[in-house]
Amino acid sequence: MAETHQEGGAGGDFDLSQFYQIFFEEAGENLDQMEQMLLNLNLETADDEELNGIFRCAHSVKGGAATFGFADVAELTHQMESLLDRLRRHELQPNASMVDVLLESADASRSLLARHQAGDEGEAMPTADLVKRISVLAAGGTLDVPKAVAATVVAPAPKPVAMSQPVATAQGLRQLEIVIGPLEKPEQADAIQELFRDIPGLGTISPVVSTQSSLKIFHAETSSTDDDLLDLFAFHVSRERVKISARVVASPAKDEGFGFFEGAAGSPGQVAAPVDSKPVPEAGFGFFDGAPGVPSEQPDVIAAPAASSHEVAPMVKAAVKQNPASAAQPEAATIRVAISKVDQLINLVGELVITQAMLAQNSRALDPAVYQQLLTGLADLDRNTRDLQESVMSIRMIPMSIVFSRFPRMLRDLAGKLGKKVEFVTQGEATELDKGLVEKITDPLTHLVRNSCDHGIELPSERVAAGKSESGTITLSASHQGGSIVIEVRDDGRGLSRTKILNKARERGLDVSDQMSDADVWQLIFAPGFSTAAVVTDVSGRGVGMDVVKKNITALNGTVDIDSAEGYGMKVSVRLPLTLAIMDGMSVGVGEEVYILPLSSVIESFQVKADAVSTVGQGSQLVKVRDEYMPVIELEKVFQIPRFDFEKSSDIMVVVEADGNRVALLVDELLGQQQVVVKNLESNYRKVPNVSGATILGDGKVALILDTGALVRRSRH
Known part of the structure; x- marks a missing residue:
């Protein structure tokens, strides 16, 4: 599919594959950002900015995937976008099922993108069921409703009504006239037709004869917004050369008062027939609460409000103001550099440090009175070398937020699986650590966090019985202490049991005594195969983990310390050097x-x-x-x-x-x-x-x- 776009229209000699890596990186960042915002979303008080931010992430991934010809990703993210669009328009109220399916869709998108990045090797992940579930939710339905459900008739209310058939036409098709030009080579616009042909669900398009040779005119039927279309067209023609307006469609029923004028956008010519096929007399289009035809009752059937000629212009202007800023901001603030180049630069600076040390040592025997200028230059070289070394090392330093950001999702899934309520708190996310250490510390921290959720935090009923709140708290913090970084994993759970650990150690034949200090007893849990779990689960209990944690951290010249109070919680402190270079x-x-x-x-x-x-x-x-x-x-x-x-x-x-x-x-x-x-x-x-x-x-x-x-x-x- 990717080759299709490279061969058509103006892109005949243009190879889009050179931009693949940038797209994959940006798509991954957008999916990570969307996941983070979904996890932080307050279902009761979700504001427009939060929903718009999630929508923009899905929209960016969809636009890029469609441009590069990754149709499976484009289709999945298009369905996600449809659901998010209804949420941000307040046509639907967000709930836990929607968050779950969107998180699952983000995971599926990552899997599909990884397959494309690997050259389409292996079997593609099926997404039909996922797309269907998103469609059901986007139509206002619930996932536990059987497939064959009769149309539901409810009293007029501002809440959305569950639709009986969540099909593609329920997204609200818009009739548009697209004028492209003036162009020096009008045939460039022909590539637009290929987009509609190659991207599933985008809609249909047909050319219209133009009186001006420099203009290309198309009539399109689509559920996509103007912003979507402009983003897609921008890879073939300039946005300034595209004009999108609502196309007037004649109404077959002249006596129904669905608008101020015949053929206006939103007239019966654009409205699907009601499920019960009964005529609705004198339907006032949204003039009274609960009136037939009000958008909140049939949001998926009536044409999108943006189809109105009065609303298209402001919508396009808003997109022009927001998108360049949001797109340009990361590029203006950062630059992507291969880590191998940074490592090479650090090695060269290391050699420079050695050379400077050699010059400094050989110059100690020189007479300062005779070689004053040379010694002054060497002193400047020493100072500049140190500044250069600090600057280069800072390039490798990345914030701990990169590591911390993966845990909220993991804890959400794990707590749901274990039937526990957990609040996750992070501190010191801006603390920086060498990239090489970050990559190696991620797995040990993951095990420590999982261990706190599984062994530390009690079930809600147990916590209430112990006089605690239902929700446990796991805190992950990072801070600089001297030339080291200290990372702590704390929980307010049950803590370690000294008696259980000693009994288990005796069963394993370890040399222990009741006179051992608490610190020495806690260190016993790092013994290979040591576990006090009564039941082995797919989460933990096999005794594999804590010994690997200590081994990995010791290999980084780090240390692990444990502090615990039975019934009150546990703290694991990991101390690491800031850099290894x-x-x-x-x-x-x-x-x-x-x-x-x-x-x-x-x-x-x-x-x-x-x-x-x-x-x-x-x-x-x-x-x-x-x-x-x-x-x-x-x-x-x-x-x-x-x-x-x-x-x-x-x-x-x-x-x-x-x-x-x-x-x-x-x-x-x-x-x-x-x-x-x-x-x-x-x-x-x-x-x-x-x-x-x-x-x-x-x-x-x-x-x-x-x-x-x-x-x-x-x-x-």
Whole structure:
């Protein structure tokens, strides 16, 4: 179907496939935005702006799909648009069934678009049933009504009436005259006829002889709005060259007072026969509440109000004012760049940082009086390199709202499946995190949120019995703390049961005792296969998940902490570094080796006297710092560093913090602070204990970046 548009009319030599990727990205964004607005829609007090925003998203996807020839997507989104159009015109009252079917339609549209993006591989997803359900709702019906239902006769009321036959003609066909021109090549307008031929449900069109050779005139019968048609035509002819007006259709019944003049828009010539085929005498077109023919009673049969010649012009003007702004705003504010190009740019900046460090190190021996200009230039290079690095790194940083936005829909479906009522609250959506980390943190967060809904939040009856509100609350928050980002998942559910966890651990043969601290007991749930669920469901209960969560987060140099109070709720805190590419570090020397400590983990450094260090059981050492004792770790022993200068002894300690605990690292000297480019050690060599990565120093040597979290855990064991 896509080739059809590329061959017709003015697009004969124009390949639309070059714009496919842009369309797929924009369609995905529109579907995501529509889903978010549907989830936030208040069914009782839905305002026009909310409904119009949802309508615009569906309209944008439909217009693009029709242009590129994706007929299945265009047909589905056209039906969605018809339902949304009636909602925004207040001809229907939104309800939960409509939200459900629109969300399902958005999912189906994504599936269809993904298939087209993959080159139409695989079997197409059937949408006939979905289209039918949307049609029923758009006609004012309900989904639980049997297919064969007799016409329902109700007393006149402002509410819409369920129609017995939700067919295509019920959308309200409009008779239009379309004038295109003047054009230098009038044959360009012939492509318009192909649109009507190729897009199902668009309507019919026929050419009319024109007295001017530069003009093309068509008569069309369609249910689409002027805005829809202008968007479709814009890919073949300029919008300014298109004039759409209501076509006067003679009325066969002259005595029925359905308008002020014969043949006016909305006259009986455009109204389908009533279901019971009984004539309606002296029907006043909407002059009195409940009068026969009022739009609220037969909204799907009477021609759309926009067919009136008095209403077409304002409608087109409004579209011209709104659409360019809404379409141009994202393009003006952002630019799409392949992530591979950003990664390449970051690698180049990393090499620049290494080169700058090399120049800075080699210039230390120069005489400032002789090489003042050179040293000034190197200082400027240092400052500009740092600014460039921060700017480039900010390109990779994306807000956490990208991750948070997927959870409302997931929770809505999961809570409905479990019979629970859940309110979802997000905080700190603007907090930014490196894109590489965002992609890897999404799955662990998804499991934590599902875990809170399934295990944490109680059923409404249980919550009421416990003196709580029926609806539970799950809060997802993100915030910056030093050089890390902390993401918390909190719920006000039942919390963790210390007794259940200990009993389950004993059943599994784990070494536990009643004297264990709460923090150590909570850590037991991260054991592989550990689950306290009494019943295994398709949601959880198999013990697979929490161990994977911790494994994935630990692989990102992050940590997971749990805080819980039985009967009141639970909080899971995930701490991650802001980025994995470039960081500020403190270089320390031990013997002939140089190590890098993440500057965000360094608390302080000091020179220590031998009598300040105390030796306790099993050779462990403690140092007293301002009335606080903390473990001492000798890096010389940890990494088995050979020492050739036997007279030299380590007397400098660097206090580092990780996982909420502090240790003192014993080193020979402090070499200074610098930016370092983090290189993955596993991909280039193998996993090394107590080391998180490596970097290249200014003199070309490789220095190991220490894993402060692993060193802290080492001291605890």
